[in-house]
Amino acid sequence: MKITKAIIPAAGLGTRVLPASKSVPKEMLNIVDKPAIQYLVEECAKSGITDILIITNRGKGVIEDHFDYAFELEENLKKNPAKKDLLDAVHNVADLANLYYIRQKETKGLGHAILAAEAFVGNEPFAILYGDDIILNAPDEPPVIRQLVDAYEKYGKCVCGVKECSTEQVMKYCTLDVTHLEGNTYAVHKIIEKPDREHILSHFSILGRNIVTPDVFDMIRHTKPSEKTGEIYFSEALSGLAEQDRLVAVDFVGKRYDMGDKMGIMQANVEGALMHPEIGPAFKNYLKELAKTL
């Protein structure tokens, strides 16, 4: 079945980037001149996704405003032909996809947030993009969700996007027991969320992209909240799929930035600025001059 629906959980509290995320959702923090979540919606649109559910929380209404028309602003920009590019940039963002919103009323973890998407998804396979994981691709590379959709169509199994991470990152994210299938694809046998050092199965961690089938909702419902944090971890439901031999991992092509982390935000902005068509060359010169003083 063709994958046309995606969900973006964006209801977390963003405690690692406080106070910036106190009144601005971390998903709305910018990378150069666009909020992080716009990169996710663009990735979906380029991958053939037409309908996107964003899972939000109190105080995240600006996300809806960003993906809407802005009549007053647009009328103002229309008066100045020199601002046509800005007008297009502001207007077209509202037409990238059909956007839907639902609230996760209590912040009980990613698995709990995903449950809120059940009615939206119906009986179709769907994509999940974590709201603070931004993955940038070169113009000649397929976007990550497209890479995962291709694997789903080839293997007929659920898919997670992975990268090899440092031991410290694996202990913060999750670890996967895998065997190599071909190219950049692996069969997944088990996943452990936030493993202790001695329980690390491999250095592959899931970095914010999955394709799953709707039976994952039952798996989430059967997942017990973590004894340490009280959160329902989504990777434990995915581990249920892995144990039934229904999950493959794709070591995707693309550079990932963690917008829920101060270092990740800075890396995304520095590298995003270097790639930016308008300011890239000037920013590179600035960095070169700055490096001389370090």
Ligand code: UTP
């Ligand atoms: P994170 O664990 O990185 O987000 O979840 P967080 O809870 O906001 O992080 P900190 O530790 O407080 O800084 C990954 C994604 O899942 C969403 C987040 O918004 C983020 O995009 N999420 C997390 C939810 O939607 N609901 C939750 O209950 C937890």
